[in-house]
Amino acid sequence: IGTNQIDNGARLASGASFHGMMASTGWGAMTHAMEDVAKADLILLVGADVYHDNLIFSNKMREAMRFNNAKIIVVDPRRTKWEQWANLWLRPLPGTDIAWINGLIRLLIERKVTSGEFVDSKTEGFESFRSSLETFSPDFVQRASGISPEDLEAVAKLYASAGKRAIVFGSGVTQHLHGTETVKALCNLALLTGETEAEGGGVYPILTQNNAQGAFDMGSFSEFLPGHVRIDDKNSRTRFEGAWEKEIPSKPGLTYLEIFDGILAGKIKALYVFGEDPFITLPNLERLKNGLHQIELLVVQDQFLTHIGGYAHV
Numbered sequence: 353i354g355t356n357q358i359d360n361g362a363r364l365a366s367g368a369s370f371h372g373m374m375a376s377t378g379w380g381a382m383t384h385a386m387e388d389v390a391k392a393d394l395i396l397l398v399g400a401d402v403y404h405d406n407l408i409f410s411n412k413m414r415e416a417m418r419f420n421n422a423k424i425i426v427v428d429p430r431r432t433k434w435e436q437w438a439n440l441w442l443r444p445l446p447g448t449d450i451a452w453i454n455g456l457i458r459l460l461i462e463r464k465v466t467s468g469e470f471v472d473s474k475t476e477g478f479e480s481f482r483s484s485l486e487t488f489s490p491d492f493v494q495r496a497s498g499i500s501p502e503d504l505e506a507v508a509k510l511y512a513s514a515g516k517r518a519i520v521f522g523s524g525v526t527q528h529l530h531g532t533e534t535v536k537a538l539c540n541l542a543l544l545t546g547e548t549e550a551e552g553g554g555v556y557p558i559l560t561q562n563n564a565q566g567a568f569d570m571g572s573f574s575e576f577l578p579g580h581v582r583i584d585d586k587n588s589r590t591r592f593e594g595a596w597e598k599e600i601p602s603k604p605g606l607t608y609l610e611i612f613d614g615i616l617a618g619k620i621k622a623l624y625v626f627g628e629d630p631f632i633t634l635p636n637l638e639r640l641k642n643g644l645h646q647i648e649l650l651v652v653q654d655q656f657l658t659h660i661g662g663y664a665h666v
Contacts, residue, residue: 354598356583356605357620360572361633362564363608368526369557370568372535377548377555380568380580384554390415392553394423394514398449398538399524400558403433409558410434413520423510427452428524440506447528448497452504453537455493457544458485459508467546475543517545518553523560563627575604609634615643622649631659 363370370380377383389395390412402410410433416422417437426438427449435441444452460466461482471478490501511517519542525534539548539555547553559565571578577600581588589600606614612634614620634640644650644663652664 354601356574356601356603357611357614358572358605359574359608359611360564360567361608361628361630362559362561362567363573364633365523365561366526366557366559366564366568368528368531368535369521369559370573372532373539373555373557374580375532376536376539376543381565382554382556383542383548384550384552384556386412386556388554389413389518389520389556391420392416392422392514392516392518393420394425394510394517394553396425396427396511396517396519396541397434397438398427398519398521399526399528400428400520400522401430401432401434401524402520402522402558405522405560406558409520409556416518423514425507425510430524440503440510442499442503442507444497444499447530449525449534450530450537451488451496452493452499453534453541454485454488455490455497455499455504456507456511457537457541458488459490459504460511460541460544461485463508463512465508465512466544470546470549471544481540511545514553516551516553517542517547518556519547520556520558522558526557526559574607612640612643615647618646621647622651623647624651624653625660625664626653629654629658629660 374380386409389409395413395416402413417424424434424438425440425442426432426434427442427444429443429446490504493504494500519538521535521538525531528534542548542555548555569578569580575583577583577588577592583589583600583604584602589602593600611620612630615623616639630640631637644660650664651666652658652661654661
């Protein structure tokens with residue numbers, strides 16, 4: 353078709369995971385194969401109801417407990433299935449994850465629970481990052497998040513005693529106002545001890561929608577091509593143009609929300625929707641309906657008739 357106006361609902365639900373990990377690790381997906389979580393001897397589970405969101409992955413985590421005697425730290429205001437298996441369950445005030453994560457990192461640096469070789473050779477900006485942590489004392493963390501110095505100390509001790517530390521996070525992180533920044537903070541924690549290395553514990557975002565990660569990987573974003581490469585990178589664009597034998601627009605297109613703004617503004621004349629229902633993912637349905645009444649061509653492709661399918665020309 354030749355357009356960069358392509359996006360998907362996973363941007364709204366899990367875009368924080370993709371963009372946070374891209375900024376921190378250069379890779380917008382799990383750093384390890386799903387099976388590798390079973391090799392960890394400590395699992396930090398943050399804002400994820402893994403048992404209900406991804407039972408197969410949850411079972412892999414159980415393998416780490418059964419065969420590797422893995423210790424489990426659950427950080428979540430909610431009570432989930434995994435609370436009963438946790439060695440430690442912290443309940444921070446909602447929206448305060450960055451405070452306790454940075455407080456934990458500060459403790460680990462003070463106690464030299466770091467991978468010095470990895471930090472020196474494969475990360476940037478460590479000294480300025482360490483300076484930025486001065487604020488995050490245990491007392492500050494308690495005031496900001498409600499997590500006591502004793503609980504923070506207990507997390508640090510478990511972290512220090514582990515060899516492979518897996519970090520698992522989910523919608524409690526990604527579907528939040530500061531989700532991207534929290535993902536970056538968790539990635540900083542992983543980089544501190546080298547968990548993104550092949551022999552590390554790994555970072556595992558748990559996306560709550562089927563095929564969300566596949567949509568990211570395939571470049572179903574207005575600013576990305578398949579393989580997590582940016583569309584405004586000339587070398588990457590040239591490579592894909594050679595493979596596809598088509599010219600690719602050099603600038604990112606409109607995002608999910610901007611596309612529907614564009615319909616109302618008369619800039620978008622045709623919309624092709626498949627496997628997605630904006631009536632479920634977008635707010636202000638009356639505004640959405642007004643836009644769909646203006647559009648010249650709406651094609652909906654789905655197995656069943658969706659809400660937006662009732663407005664389709666085809």
